[in-house]
Amino acid sequence: MGLLSKKDAKLITDPLADNNPITIQVLGICSALAITAELEASIVMSISVLFVMGVGNVVISLMRNIIPSKIRIIAQLIVVATLVIIVDLVLKAFAYELSKTLSVFVGLIITNCIIMGRFEAFALGNGPWRSFLDGIGNAAGYAVILIIVGFFRELLGSGTLLGIPVLGDPIEKTGLYSIGYENNGFMLLSPMALIVVGIIIWVQRTRNKDLVED
C-alpha cells in the first residue's frame, strides 16, 4: 500500500459496515430520513455531507490546539455552518430544483450529529490527514445507507430510479405493470424511511451477531 497504510485504510473501511455511523453509532439520522424518497436527493445529500465532513474534519484538526475546550462547540458549529453555507449556495446556483426539494435539510447538515460526533471523537485528537480519512470514511458510511434507502424507496414507491422509469409505464401497463404490479405509494411517505432503516439494521445484525444489543 503506497498511499494508505493499513491503519489509515481501516479508517475508511470501518465506518462502511462494522462501525457504520447510522446503523451502529446512531448518528446523523436527523437529516438522513426525510430526503430519501428519491435517489437523486439522497446522492446529492451524501455528496454534500462528504464535502462538509472531509473539509470540516481537516479544519478542526488543524485548529485543535488553539480552540479553548470551553467554547469548542461554538467554534465547531461556526466551521460547519460556514461550509454548509458554501454547499447551500452552490446547490442554489447549479441545482435550484433540487435545493428546493432538500429545503431546510441542507441547513440541517450543521446539526447533523455525525459531524459534531466525529469532530469530538476524532478530529480533536488526530492530525489533519488521518482526520480527513476519518471524515471521508464516515461520510461514505452515511452515504451507503442513504443510497440504499433512497434506492428502495424510489424503486418501490414510484417505479423509477433517478427519475427514469425502470419497471415499465404504470399508465400504459407495460413491463412489470402488465402482470398486475402496482406502485406502493406508501414508500414515498416519510414513515417508511424509518422502517426501511430498521430493516437494514435487522439484516446487518443478523449477519454479524457481535453487533446485537442485549
Next chain:
Amino acid sequence: MEHIELFFKSIFIDNMVFATFLGMCSYLAVSKKVSTAVGLGAAVIFVLAITVPLNWLLDQYVLQPGALTWLGPEYADYDLSFLSFIMFIATIATMVQLVEIVVEKFSPSLYNSLGIFLPLIAVNCAILGGSLFMQSREIATLGLALNYGIGSGIGWFLAILAIAAIREKIRYSNVPPALRGLGITFIITGLMAIGFMSFGGMLTGGDDDAKKEEKTVQVETDTETNKDLANNIKIEE
C-alpha cells in the same frame, strides 16, 4: 383562532419527530427511560420557546432582503439571508450556554434535572430545524413565532415521552435478537409516524397540507377507476 390553529398544527400535524424527523439522534439516544426523556423533552420546549422568537427577530430585522431599512434608506438593498444558517446556529449555541449559566445560578434544582441535557441541545436538529422552518414557512408575527416554538417543543416532548414509555415496556417482550434495541425502536417510530399521519385531517381550513392530500386522494381514485376500466375491458373480452 390563528394561534390555536398553528399551535395544534405544530404539535400534531407537523410533529417534529414524526413528520420531519428532527432531533432523531437525541430522540433515540435518550429514550431508554421515561424520567430522562421527560428531562430532555422539557429542556427542548424551554430552548425552542426562547430561540424561535429570537431568531424570528433576527430574521425580520437583520437577515431578510430589505430588513435593514430601519438603519437608513441606503441599506434597503442589502440581502443577508445567506447568513441565516450561521446566525441562527450562533444564536442557539450562545442562548443555550446562557440559559445553562442562568439556570445554574438561580435554580440549582432545575439545573440538576435539566442541566446535563442543555449542552446536548445546542446540536439537536430539532432546535435549528424549528428556526429554519419558522423562516421557510414565513411565520408572520412574534407572537405566532413564540407559539410555534412552544408548540413544536410540546410535539417533540410528546414523541419522546411516548417512545420512552414503549421502550420501557418492550424490554419484557420477546423481540428477535437482531432487532433488539435500535432496530425495533426504528420500526416502532415508523409505525407511530404512520399513526400521527392521521392527524393530517384535523385542520382542513384549506391550508397547503389539506390541498396536497386532496391531490393524492384524487390520484388514488384515478388509479382505481383505471383498474375498474381495465376490469371492464377484461370482462368484455
